[in-house]
Amino acid sequence: MKKVTINSVASYAGVSKKTVSRVLNNEPNVSDATREKVLKVFKELDYTPNPIARGLAQNRSFIIGCIYDNPSKSYITRVQTGALAACQENNYNLLIHPCDMRGDALISNIEQLLQTSRLDGLVLTPPFSDFKELVDFLKTKKIPYARVASAVLDDESISVRSNDEQGAFEITEHLIGLGHRSIAFIKGHPDHSATEQRFKGYLRALETHGVQFNERLVEEGNFSYHSGVDSARSILDLTPRPTAVFASNDYMAAAVLKLATQRQLKVPDDISIAGFDNAPIARHIWPGLTTIAQPVEDMTKQAVTKLIESIAQPEEKPYQVTLEARLITRESTAQIK
Amino acid sequence: MKKVTINSVASYAGVSKKTVSRVLNNEPNVSDATREKVLKVFKELDYTPNPIARGLAQNRSFIIGCIYDNPSKSYITRVQTGALAACQENNYNLLIHPCDMRGDALISNIEQLLQTSRLDGLVLTPPFSDFKELVDFLKTKKIPYARVASAVLDDESISVRSNDEQGAFEITEHLIGLGHRSIAFIKGHPDHSATEQRFKGYLRALETHGVQFNERLVEEGNFSYHSGVDSARSILDLTPRPTAVFASNDYMAAAVLKLATQRQLKVPDDISIAGFDNAPIARHIWPGLTTIAQPVEDMTKQAVTKLIESIAQPEEKPYQVTLEARLITRESTAQIK
DNA sequence: TGACATTATGACACCGGTGTCAGCTTGGGA
DNA sequence: TCCCAAGCTGACACCGGTGTCATAATGTCA
Numbered sequence: 001m002k003k004v005t006i007n008s009v010a011s012y013a014g015v016s017k018k019t020v021s022r023v024l025n026n027e028p029n030v031s032d033a034t035r036e037k038v039l040k041v042f043k044e045l046d047y048t049p050n051p052i053a054r055g056l057a058q059n060r061s062f063i064i065g066c067i068y069d070n071p072s073k074s075y076i077t078r079v080q081t082g083a084l085a086a087c088q089e090n091n092y093n094l095l096i097h098p099c100d101m102r103g104d105a106l107i108s109n110i111e112q113l114l115q116t117s118r119l120d121g122l123v124l125t126p127p128f129s130d131f132k133e134l135v136d137f138l139k140t141k142k143i144p145y146a147r148v149a150s151a152v153l154d155d156e157s158i159s160v161r162s163n164d165e166q167g168a169f170e171i172t173e174h175l176i177g178l179g180h181r182s183i184a185f186i187k188g189h190p191d192h193s194a195t196e197q198r199f200k201g202y203l204r205a206l207e208t209h210g211v212q213f214n215e216r217l218v219e220e221g222n223f224s225y226h227s228g229v230d231s232a233r234s235i236l237d238l239t240p241r242p243t244a245v246f247a248s249n250d251y252m253a254a255a256v257l258k259l260a261t262q263r264q265l266k267v268p269d270d271i272s273i274a275g276f277d278n279a280p281i282a283r284h285i286w287p288g289l290t291t292i293a294q295p296v297e298d299m300t301k302q303a304v305t306k307l308i309e310s311i312a313q314p315e316e317k318p319y320q321v322t323l324e325a326r327l328i329t330r331e332s333t334a335q336i337k
Numbered sequence: 338m339k340k341v342t343i344n345s346v347a348s349y350a351g352v353s354k355k356t357v358s359r360v361l362n363n364e365p366n367v368s369d370a371t372r373e374k375v376l377k378v379f380k381e382l383d384y385t386p387n388p389i390a391r392g393l394a395q396n397r398s399f400i401i402g403c404i405y406d407n408p409s410k411s412y413i414t415r416v417q418t419g420a421l422a423a424c425q426e427n428n429y430n431l432l433i434h435p436c437d438m439r440g441d442a443l444i445s446n447i448e449q450l451l452q453t454s455r456l457d458g459l460v461l462t463p464p465f466s467d468f469k470e471l472v473d474f475l476k477t478k479k480i481p482y483a484r485v486a487s488a489v490l491d492d493e494s495i496s497v498r499s500n501d502e503q504g505a506f507e508i509t510e511h512l513i514g515l516g517h518r519s520i521a522f523i524k525g526h527p528d529h530s531a532t533e534q535r536f537k538g539y540l541r542a543l544e545t546h547g548v549q550f551n552e553r554l555v556e557e558g559n560f561s562y563h564s565g566v567d568s569a570r571s572i573l574d575l576t577p578r579p580t581a582v583f584a585s586n587d588y589m590a591a592a593v594l595k596l597a598t599q600r601q602l603k604v605p606d607d608i609s610i611a612g613f614d615n616a617p618i619a620r621h622i623w624p625g626l627t628t629i630a631q632p633v634e635d636m637t638k639q640a641v642t643k644l645i646e647s648i649a650q651p652e653e654k655p656y657q658v659t660l661e662a663r664l665i666t667r668e669s670t671a672q673i674k
Numbered sequence: 675t676g677a678c679a680t681t682a683t684g685a686c687a688c689c690g691g692t693g694t695c696a697g698c699t700t701g702g703g704a
Numbered sequence: 705t706c707c708c709a710a711g712c713t714g715a716c717a718c719c720g721g722t723g724t725c726a727t728a729a730t731g732t733c734a
Contacts, residue, residue, distance in 0.1 A: 005720055016684040021722060029682055048452040052392045053720030056689050061389055063430070073414040073617065080433065093400070093454060095430050096417065115385040117430060225621055251621070258623040280410065284562055284588070285622050286595040342690055353714040358692060366712055390690030393719050 004047045013041040024049055051091075055118075060311075063093045064304060065119040067110065067128055069101040071189075071224040072251060074279045075296065079125050079148065082300030090308045095119065101127055101191055107137055114143060121145060121307045123300070127191040129159075144314070146307035148300050151193030153320035158310060160303040160321045164194045167292035167325035168201025169208075171274050172246055174290070174327060176209045179336035180244040180272060182217065186231045186256070188248035189222040198248045198276060217242055221252050228255025236263060236271075243271060243336050250275035250282045253289050257332065268334035278328055287331030294325045341384045350378040361386055388428075392455075397648075400430045401641060402456040404447065404465055406438040408526075408561040409588060411616045412633065416462050416485065419637030427645045432456065438464050438528055444474055451480060458482060458644045460637070464528040466496075481651070483644035485637050488530030490657035495647060497640040497658045501531045504629035504662035505538025506545075508611050509583060511627065511664060513546045516673035517581040517609060519554065523568045523593070525585035526559040535585045535613060554579055558589050565592025573600060573608075580608060580673050587612035587619045590626050594669065605671035615665055624668030631662045 006024075010017045015034060022030045023038040030038075041047070055061050066083050070076055080096065087094045095117060099109055113119070121144040128134055129150040135157075138145045146158035153159055175183050185202050188195035199218075206213050216238065219231035228247060232255050235245055247253035253275030260267055267273055267287055275282055278293035306319045343361075347354045352371060359367045360375040367375075378384070392398050403420055407413055417433065424431045432454060436446055450456065458481035465471055466487035472494075475482045483495035490496055512520050522539050525532035536555075543550050553575065556568035565584060569592050572582055584590035590612030597604055604610055604624055612619055615630035643656045 003720095007720075017721080018684060018686095018723090019682085022683090025722085029680095031682060034682080050393075050455065050720055051453065052389055052398055052455055053689095054722075055389045056387075056393050056691085057720080057722040059689070073411055077410040077414060081435075084433065084435065091453065093432050096421065096433065098418075098421065116388065116428065118387065118389055225617070254621050258621065261623045280562070281618060281621060284591050284595065284618060286598045340690095344690075354691080355693090355714060355716095356712090359713090362692085366710095368712065371712080387690055390719095391692075393721085394690080394692040396719070 004045045006047075006049065009038070009041050009045060009047050012045060013038050059118075060120050061118040062091065063095050063117060063119050064121050064123060064307065065095045065097055065113060065117065066123045066125065067097045067099055067113075068125045069099055069127060070125065071222070072249065072277070072279065074281070075277065076125075078296040079123075079300045082297035083123055083304045085297070086301045086304035086308065090305070092120075092308055101131070107134065110134065110137070111141075114141070119143070120311050123148060123304055123307065125149065125300075126194060127189065130193040131191075144307060144311050146303040146310075148303050149194065149294075149296075151197055153322065156318040158303060158306045158319045160299045160306075160319070160323065162294040162296075162299060162323045162325045164197035164294075164325070165201040165204070167276065167294070167327070168198040168246075168248075169205045170201075170325075170327045171276070171290065171292050172202045172205035173209065174329065175244045175246060175272060175274060175333060176205060176211060178244075178272065178333060181211055182214070182240065182242040182244070183211075184217040184219065184235045184238075184242040184245040186219045186221040186228065186235075186245065186247040186252050188252075189224075190220075192223065195248060202246060221248060223249050223251065225251040225255050228252030229259060232256040232259040236260060236265070241271065244274070244333070245271065246274045246276075248276055250277050250279040250289055250291055253291070253332075254281050254285055257285060257287075257289070268332055269337065272333040272336075274333055282328075282330070290327075290329045290331075290333040292325045293328050295323050299323055341382045343384075343386065346375070346378050346382060346384050349382060350375050396455075397457050398455040399428065400432050400454060400456050401458050401460060401644065402432045402434055402450060402454065403460045403462065404434045404436055404450075405462045406436055406464060407462065408559070409586065409614070409616065411618070412614065413462075415633040416460075416637045419634035420460055420641045422634070423638045423641035423645065427642070429457075429645055438468070444471065447471065447474070448478075451478070456480075457648050460485060460641055460644065462486065462637075463531060464526065467530040468528075481644060481648050483640040483647075485640050486531065486631075486633075488534055490659065493655040495640060495643045495656045497636045497643075497656070497660065499631040499633075499636060499660045499662045501534035501631075501662065502538040502541070504613065504631070504664070505535040505583075505585075506542045507538075507662075507664045508613070508627065508629050509539045509542035510546065511666065512581045512583060512609060512611060512670060513542060513548060515581075515609065515670060518548055519551070519577065519579040519581070520548075521554040521556065521572045521575075521579040521582040523556045523558040523565065523572070523582065523584040523589050525589075526561075527557075529560065532560075532585060539583060558585060560586050560589065562588040562592050565589030566596060569593040569596040573597060573602070578608065581611070581670070582608065583611045583613075585613055587614050587616040587626055587628055590628070590669075591618050591622055594622060594624075594626070605669055606674065609670040609673075611670055619665075619667070627664075627666045627668075627670040629662045630665050632660050636660055 124147045129147040221227040275289045275291040282289035461484045466484040558564040612626045612628040619626035
């Protein structure tokens with residue numbers, strides 16, 4: 001079984017390479033008869049163009065990079081799912097690149113990645129979506145990029161987000177509606193812009209409903225389960241104990257639930273717990289977590305689709321979209337007793 | 338800023354392209370003086386070879402594909418971590434390709450993938466690791482592949498596994514040691530070879546310790562949380578109720594725990610629960626799950642490293658290794674009352 | 675019917691590497 | 705001193721596509 005290349009197709013069809021190339025790329029100026037003939041040969045010879053050769057000629061790799069530094073594995077999985085969907089539709093590949101947000105070497109690490117892999121574009125997921133230094137670097141290097149779940153839509157680039165502030169507002173409002181007035185809050189990782197957004201939503205809900213803000217009820221977390229345990233300890237030790245806890249993601253909420261249960265507290269009877277993200281764990285534990293569902297796959301898919309479009313036609317075409325988040329109530333929150 | 342290519346390096350250093358290529362690939366027959374000179378120019382010009390051009394010349398893509406169809410996201414994440422580690426060390430990229438194990442189109446789907454992406458090799462993760470049809474296909478196509486967590490080491494290929502049977506034996510033995518004699522078992526997905534292995538370990542432990550096997554205690558699951566819920570329902574409805582449940586993975590074990598808790602059963606006082614895999618959820622819930630930890634990252638890393646080696650030097654070099662699994666006891670199992 | 679615009683096609687260079695092979699240096703042994 | 709093997713180097717083709725430009729074929733209009 002010999003390799004089928006553009007040359008074999010050309011000679012078999014009795015046309016030049018270039019004509020075959022034209023047919024391949026749906027270029028104009030090919031007569032219908034010739035196009036038909038070549039297409040038929042494609043079928044007969046079962047021809048697939050070699051993306052590497054094409055990449056060399058066009059100085060493209062047909063690979064999109066996705067960088068992340070996120071403690072939430074389920075979030076990453078969802079991002080990958082969305083990105084893969086977009087890539088598959090456009091015959092792109094996805095290169096995943098976990099890296100360390102903090103290290104000094106970050107920028108040079110990314111530069112290295114771009115150099116060696118010749119990526120056509122980069123998807124920035126939290127916390128990189130709002131990492132100004134990196135974004136500026138990509139801008140000057142003219143590397144196409146798209147941002148997922150960035151806090152703000154402030155530039156001419158591609159950015160798809162969901163409304164974290166509004167989500168946090170709604171879930172806090174839900175707790176207030178259940179009669180809670182002492183609602184603890186666990187913040188996320190300071191590098192993530194979502195952290196501030198979710199906190200803002202919490203504050204706005206308190207204010208809207210005339211609930212006094214109490215800064216002793218706020219704990220610093222970092223989105224990891226472990227940090228949730230620490231925060232939970234502080235919160236459960238408070239006297240009077242808050243009647244509800246809103247953690248900035250489900251892992252930390254799960255940690256609160258675990259510690260509360262260990263301490264013989266009944267959830268939601270003794271304390272209500274709410275999370276954020278609708279991670280799998282939110283429905284894998286008892287009681288299930290009330291949380292906010294974000295369309296992570298959809299966000300990422302849109303971002304990557306637009307990114308690939310912008311690679312093909314590099315006019316500056318901003319695409320800035322905010323998708324809605326949705327409250328999901330489960331058993332972990334209830335009317336105050 | 339102009340692109341730095343092998344040509345610029347060559348003319349700058351005053352040697353031929355080929356000599357630069359020799360230095361790049363550490364080939365012999367380059368004088369030390371020349372080598373030094375070229376290496377210096379590499380630094381000065383900050384040269385990085387273009388993997389696409391190299392790929393075209395050598396008919397390689399420097400991309401490894403990883404295919405999976407696994408309900409356990411955390412397992413996939415761990416596989417990716419291991420595979421990425423090996424890839425990064427060898428300047429390879431990882432292409433992830435979720436696909437449907439059952440569909441008729443599987444083989445042609447994979448064929449399509451290989452055609453369009455020109456992968457250099459494939460990592461088969463469960464359930465594909467033991468999918469004979471696919472393995473045979475790859476063999477005839479002479480596509481290098483490595484198998485992760487396959488049930489058996491029976492051929493001349495690359496295969497890294499951990500000892501599922503022994504792990505299941507140990508955890509069952511642990512339960513027997515705690516006084517349990519009525520131990521329910523939830524099987525995994527029939528397509529996964531681990532399913533049978535774990536069941537065998539369970540049986541062997543019963544036999545070794547003279548515990549009568551009772552087939553009514555065995556439920557069919559499929560590794561998903563949801564299937565765990567169904568199995569849990571049947572098991573908890575049994576009279577007399579078993580005093581322990583061993584689920585073939587942690588998600589199903591978590592489902593048993595959730596249902597038991599919903600039904601006001603105390604774990605482990607009323608019923609002990611054990612899982613398998615040491616997934617994150619095993620320590621994120623209360624009580625934490627007693628389980629078997631497998632070196633998934635390490636397995637995958639070894640497999641991919643060997644795979645890349647075998648691509649570079651395609652002599653038939655089997656690499657068949659079994660790593661050990663480890664019992665982790667947490668709060669979900671206890672002495673029978 | 676002739677002049678000219680438009681469409682269709684192919685020859686050829688090029689992308690940035692690697693493989694082959696020939697030619698030039700060296701050094702060691704006869 | 706001469707010969708030959710081994711070491712070093714470069715010229716050139718090649719991998720499989722795409723871009724540029726010249727040319728051939730066709731159509732249009734006066």
